[in-house]
Amino acid sequence: MLDVTVIDDPAAAEASLDPVRARLLAALAEPASASTLAARSGLSRQKANYHLRALERHGLVELVEERRKGNCTERILRATAASYVISPTALPAVAPDPDRAPDKLSARWLLALAARLVQEVGTLIAGATAARQPLATFAADSEIRFGSAADRAAFAEELNGAVTALIAKYHDERAEGGRPHRLVLALHPSVTRHSEQHHSEQYHPEQHHPEQTSGQTKET
Structure with a gap:
């Protein structure tokens, strides 16, 4: 099983x-x-x-x-x-498409990315299982408590900069036998017992927002 x-x-x-x-x-x-x-x-x-x-x-x-x-x-x-x-491909006519949601600071765009992740990784797992081959993936899950919305925005900006630098370091268009990989970063408030009650109090959209990074989300 x-x-x-x-x-x-x-x-x-x-x-x-x-x-x-x-x-x-x-x-x-x-x-x-x-x-x-x-x-x-x-x-x-x-x-x-x-x-x-x-x-x-x-x-x-x-x-x-x-x-x-x-x-x-x-x-x-x-x-x-x-x-x-259940993959979004089970509802093909209404499946989320990140390309249709250009606002990269939107929680709904993050949700569309997550849906695509389920779809693509599910397809890869099915192919690897049929071929009896391992599937090389990496995932990390962590939790961080920010002191303020400004701290969160600064963290997202630094994280995006660090990841952009790593991509520039390792991306190789000319590598023979190379294979593209998708990288998805997500940052959102943790869901807790009191999260719905205090959601509007914790991070108001007007408290930050210069144009930040594609890795940052905002509440919608």
Whole structure:
């Protein structure tokens, strides 16, 4: 079972969003049969089988083994992943496009970048899995507490300058066998229990804003 996988097919996304099927997917973190799941969920065996067939048809669950149980053959299934992310490609007509949102200081532009990240990394993972090859990626996650909005703006400017210098140092258009890589930087307030209550108090847009860097966000 994979730790996480991306759903990019519209029909598979629709199947996974059904509340009953979502509960069955969660229950199938451990292999189980339709009769076992029916007993746990309060569904009839026929209803459980109906939902499981739909999930299996879309590659969200897989057959682990078949067991003889009296005169019947019991199918043992499990989820193909512990968790799922729905790619924007599942909604192609309305998928976010960073090129349509030119305001690089906008939180919505950041969201469009995040959507593209899900789409592209999901595609890369699928290709690497099919080819049985590792996928070279790097990610870092951290939290920083700023004393003021001015400090945050200064940090974003310095971060952008440092990254720009690194790009200039390592970017090589002429390298034979080189491969382009996408770099995404994001900075946003942490989500806490009180973040909604104090959101408007912490960083008012009018408190900063000379033209800053593409790595900075503003609340929208």
